[in-house]
Amino acid sequence: MLKRIALTAMAAGLMTAGGLVQADDHAIKVGMSGGYFPFTFVEQDKLQGFEVDVMEAVAEEMEVEVEFVTANFSGLFGMLESGRIDTIANQITITEERAAKYAFTEPYVYDGAQVVVREGNEEIQGVEDLKGRTVAVNLGSNYEELLRELPYADEIDIRTYESNIEQDTALGRVDAFVMDRVSASQVIKEKPLPLALAGQPFSKIRNALPFRDTEEDRALRDRVDTALATLRESGELQAISEAWFGTDITRP
Amino acid sequence: MRLLDVDYMLGLVPILLRYLPLTLQMAAVGMALALVLACGLAVIRVLRIPGLNAATLLFISFFRGTPLLVQLFLFYYGLPQLLAFLTQINGITATIMGLTLHFSAYMAESIRAAIVGVDRSQTEAALSIGMTNGQLMRRIVLPQATRVAVPTLMNYFIDMIKATSLAFTLGVTELMGATQKEAAGSFLYFEAFITVAIFYWVIVELLAWFQRRLEIRLNEAYRR
C-alpha cells in the first residue's frame, strides 16, 4: 500500500517534471508579473495589457510563437538569469546598473516617475513634498533608486512592496507611492480606489526589454529590435498605445 | 465604505477552481515524497547508522533552520547559476522539491519520536518469537508509531497545502498566483483574497474531517 503510494507519487513528480521542460527554438519566452495594470494584468483568467499586445505583435513580426510566463515581480530577473525566460516585458526601466549587466533593446516606452497620493491629500503636491513621508514602491522596481538619488533621500521612509501598493496608499498606510505616470493615470481612471496624481513627473524614464548579455541572446535581442522598428514604422506600436492609453507613450 | 462585490466573488470561483488541482497536486505529491524521505531519515536516526546519522542531522538542521521561501529561491534561481542543467527544473518541480525537503526535515523528527515512543516491550516480544529487525519494524513498530504520528503529520500536510501559495514566486500560477493576478486586474483586493481564503479554509476543513475519521480508525485497537 505504502509502496504503491510512493510509486504513484514519484511517477506524478516525474510527469510534471517532464511535461514542462521543453526547450523550443521557435518560441520566445516572455516573463511578466501579470499584476501591473494596464501593462500586464489578468481579468477573467485572461492575461492581457499593453505589454501582452506589444509582445504578440513582435512575435508575429519575427514569425515565432510567444509564450508568457507570469511570476511575482521579484522572481522575474531570477528567471531571466537562470535561463527560464528570454526577456521581461514589465515596464523595465533602463538604469545604469541594468545596462551594464543586460543587453537592452531600444526603448519602446517613454515615461516619467509619478507621485500618487490618497484623494484629498493636499499636503503632498509633488516629489519635493515627500520629505518626512512614508512612500511605497514596488520591490525590485527602479523607483526606489530614483527616490534614493534625491538630495533629501535620508528623510524619506521608503517602503518596498511585493504588490498592492495602490491599496495601501488608498488605505492611508503610506502617504504616497511612486510608479510610472502612465499606469498611475490608468489606475486612477479605471479602478475604484480613492487616489490622485500629485504634481508633475519628476524623472524621465525609458522602458525596454532586457536580454542576457551572451552572444546567442544578443542575436535574439537584435531580431526583437528589428521587429520593434518595423512596428514603429508601420504605426502598429502607436496603435497599441492609443488603444490602451489614449495617447502615444512609445515616443519621447 | 463600499458594498461587497458579491458578483465578482462568484465570478472568481470557477476561475480559481481551474487552479485548485495544481495546488492539490503539488501538495499531494510533495506529501507522499516527504513521507517516504522522512521515514528513511527517521530510521537512520533511530538506528544511528554511522556516517548517515551525521549527514541526516545536518540535513534536518538546515531545512528546519532556513525559511521555505529561501530554499525555494535557492533551488530555482540560485543553483542553476552553478549547475546549468538545473535550469531544466521547472517551477512546479522546484516547488515540490522544496516542499518535500523542507517538510521531510520536520516530519522525520516526529516520526522518529513516534518510533522511539513505541514501548520497548513490544520490540522484545517481537524479537523473542524470532522476528528479524525488518519484520519487527514493518509489522509492529511502524504500525504503532503511525497512530502516534498521524495527527502531527496531518498538521504538516495542512501546512504544506498552504505553503504551495509560495509557488507563484517561482512562476507557477496556482490558487494564490491566480488570485493575485485577478486582484491586480480588478483592484478588488478584499473580494479576491477573501474568496481564496475561503478556498483554503474549505480544503483544510475537509482534510480535518478526514483526519478525525482516520484517527478514530487508528485508535480502534486502543479502546478499552
Add this chain to the structure above:
Amino acid sequence: MIKVEGLVKRFGGTAVLDGIDLAIEQGEIIVVIGPSGTGKSTLLRCLNFLERPDAGRLTIGDLDVDVTRASRADILTARRRTAFVFQNYALFANKTALENIAEGLIVVNRWPKEKAHARAREILERIGLADKADAYPAALSGGQQQRVGIGRAMAAQAEVILFDEPTSSLDPEWVEEVLGLMKQLARERQTMLVVTHEMSFARDVADRVIFMEGGRIVEQGPPSQLFGSPKDPRTRDFLRKVLATQVSIDSPT
C-alpha cells in the same frame, strides 16, 4: 534437550550471571526461585538472546554455539526454539488476541494466513478465550492478556517456554487463572522453565526447583527435597522468609 554451560553475563563490571550450568530434559518442568536481583530473569533473557551473554555455550537441539560467537542466524534459531512469556504480557498492542497468536506463525514460520488463524483459534479454545479472538489487548483484563501471551508462546512450538515472573504484574484476582493454564500445560508435559515467586506452584508442579543467588545456582532438586530439607543455609533463609508470608494462605489445611 537444552543445555547451558558456563553462562556469564555482566552489567557494567558486575557479573549478574556467574557461570550457570543447566540442562533441561524434554518435558521437564523447572522452577527457578531466589531473591530479587539474583539473575533469574537475566538467565531466561540470555537463553532467548534478549540479552547478549558474555561467555558460555548454548545447546538447543542441533544448535550448538559459543554464545559470544553466535551469528545472526544462530540467534534467530535460538529465539525460534525458545518461547518467552513476559512479566508485563507484552502483547502486540496493534493486533487482536487472534493475531497476536498467529503473528509468529505467519511472519516467522511463513504459514499461510488461513492456516495460522485456524491454529490460533485452536489455541484460543485451549486457553479458554475463544470468544475474545477479535479483542485488542487494551480491551482484555490482565489475566486474559497473560493467557494470550502464553497462547502466543504455545503457538511457537518451541523446545521450551520461558516464563519470566508471569503472575507478578497481575492483580491477585487474575493470578489463579494464569497459574491454572500453566498447570494445564505442565500436565501436557510442555517443557517449561519458570521464574516465579509462587511457591505453591513450584511445590505442586515442578519436577525440579532451582534456588539461585548472586548469579549462581546454589541448590537444586525435586520440590519435596528443596522445600522439605534444604541443605544450604542461604536456601533455608530464603524459604523461611518467603514461606512465612505465603504458606499459611497456600496450605490446603
